[in-house]
Amino acid sequence: MLNIDRRRFTFTALLLIAVVAGVSAHAQKRSQGVFRSGVDVVRFDVRVTDGSGKAITDLKPDEIQIVEDGRPLPVLLFQHVQEPAGVYREAALRAVSAEVSSNQGMPRGHLYILVFDQHHITPGNEQIARRAAEAFIAKRVRPSDRVAVFGLPGPGPQLGFTADRTRAVAELQKVRGALERNMTTPLGRLSQQEAYEIANGNDRVTVDVLERISSDANSDIAALSARAQTRANEDAAVTRRLVIENARTFVATADSDTRQSLQRVADLIEQYRAIEGRKTVVFFSEGFHQQNLTRELEQVAAAAAQSYAVFYAFDLNRRGNDLQEMQPATTTQASEIQARVEPLGSLAAETDGVLVTDAASHLDAALDRIADQSQDYYLVGFTPSDAALASRGQYRRVSVRVTRPGAKVSARTGYAAPSSAPLDRRRAIDSALSAPFVQQALRVEYTTYALRSETTGRARVVLSLEADLPVRDERNLTADVVFVVRDVQDGRVAASGTDTMPLPKAPSDHSSTGVGAYHVQFELQPGSYIMRTVVREPGGLVGSADRKIDVRAFSGPEMTVSDLVLGSATGALPVRATAFAEDGLSGMVETYGRAPDQLRALTVTATLVPAGSNEPAAKTDAALTDSQPAGGGVMRRASFALPLKDIAPGSYLARVRVTAGTEPIADLTREVDVRAGAAPHVPLPATAVFRPADVLDGDYVTRARMALHESNSPAAARALKGLDLFARREYAASATELSEALRMDQSSAAIAFVLGWAYEGAGDHRQAIGAWRAAAVIDPKLVPAHLALADGYLRISEPALAAQALRAGLAALPDSVELQAKLAEISSRR
Incomplete structure (x- = not known):
């Protein structure tokens, strides 16, 4: 997988956004409990x-x-x-x-799992179900649906979810029935139903079986009876005991086969618990006896509950005379079918499903009713x-x-409360990435901003994401974030990343969860892409969402324009922009060309249009900077500020039109929610909440640590010791080692940067600011240092110094959207 570019959007920026998003009104009562991380x-x-x-x-x-x-x-x-x-x-x-x-x-289609209970289908009986399943897949499974086909316990079809209906139909040919309803013993034939009745102490059935086998010329008992009439009483007792023992053996074998089948069903259903969505299990079977299998049935029901699986049990028992039965049975067919179908009905009822009795007579109609089921439900x-x-x-x-x-x-x-831990992080995330539909256990929303990259021929794409997440505790501070971007044409991975995002500090108003935020950037070549982003909280719940990204060519001969970036009260580079009437609305775009002359005659106009209307409610001309070199060409930045004091609260569309003389260049829009009053003041906490791994795992610090391991200098030894102490949260001791390492080698911005976080962890905010300032001086292009320094000043109520620190960063990195957005946010609140 490709590494995330953390040089521009890093951990410090995430902290601010998490703090903003995590603030809630504690004074208000909530109708729900608080969902804390790690809770079952x-x-x-x-x-x-x-x-x-x-x-x-x-x-x-x-x-x-x-x-x-x-x-x-x-x-x-x-x-x-x-x-x-x-x-x-x-x-x-x-x-x-x-x-x-x-x-x-x-939108999501249906998820069908067709399960053939082969141990409990009489040979030949599977053909009826197979033909009906073929017709169902061919006619009722839509392109949006996914179907899986399994024959249990095997051998048989083993096909996971697929949209390939031809392949699914081909798998049906592997289904085989294997149910043996009768057992042949030296005493004669014994049906499975008779065996269960005898094992349960039904004396009438025992007597009937004894009478039948005594008249069977092929049985040993008939021969014994002919030769030993004088020992009739003794032979009758022995024969009775042998019949009961044979019945118990038959029952034990049948129960063992059924346990094996049910265990395989439970394992099959449980393996799909990582895939969100209600799953329809079409279970073809002739049933089985349940008196010794209560625990196994509950295991299947528990697996179904974990995986949102609903069982539609299809009773394949044939009604009428069985031509293969050579001798009359001692139990009625109706009582046998009732006994065998009873557990199927229980399984359907436990999972909110349906038992389809005598399914062989109306299979097609019953399957059609399943396909017509609505997918409207609540989780x-x-x-x-x-x-x-x-x-x-x-x-x-x-x-x-x-x-x-x-x-x-x-x-x-x-x-059933799961006896094992949730799926490990890698398996859960991989399952979500490959799932046929997006996962909905956690609300996930995100947008992207495309700008020109410093690398010629590529675009810089900034991902801005929000997710409903449980409130953090002492053990769980972050959630996992993974994204994969694939080229629409050939499916190759064009960009990907694995990271973490802070859990919210408190729940949102009237909610059990809070809102966590995340930003990161990566580079793409011009083209069309499909992106899937996955968020996993520490307890194992997963959310994911898909996005189509069309990347324009920013390095061609024609003039081009970046995406529109709006300032927002919810933080830098918002998912959904929010502006307050008393604060106004700010925004910016970047224009690109090959030479300054191309961008000389530009005009940029910003308007605010109510949703559903074409009449602008506010309008202004944007201010344009002078042309400056960028990514093998030149760039001019246009920024604007729209006053909103006379604007009614509501939903609006911010529109920016870029023209060169009379030639239209771009027409860009972003949705924005305008609210009355001023944005509420959100004070930063006296001490930043962070996790050492979030600081140490960044690309910049990781590269510095690798270089330190290759060095034999005393400064490197002190620095590595300080980093190890920092990882163990021994902040004061870490600060002592890192400050000495920095005194010995004043050229390492990474050491100074981590030293600032060590001081912050130890509660020495002034020293932290000094260390971050040193890191920014050593490497002016280290964006995390500028952001950390600005946040440090804000925590001691010095917004002017925070703005000054950001302007210093912009002097070295004028195209840094992160620093620009942070500066705009501070300026709007001063």
């Missing part, structure tokens, strides 16, 4: 309908309850998953091409009970209630 969360997919069966789409979190043993469990997460109207392809294109990419409302996350946490893996029954009058709720009936 169980999630249910819940369908809610009105009296006519129509989905209710406006349910509120306080209208739903999860009750266990008469006590409601705290609800921490509540999300509505709604199936978009219209054609999937069009809805998906709109979602990935929007100004802000989000996983909320992202409800709650904290497991103390009893569930004390007995992890044990199935706990709950009831789901909705307080709205007339509403009907359909949900699974229980859960």
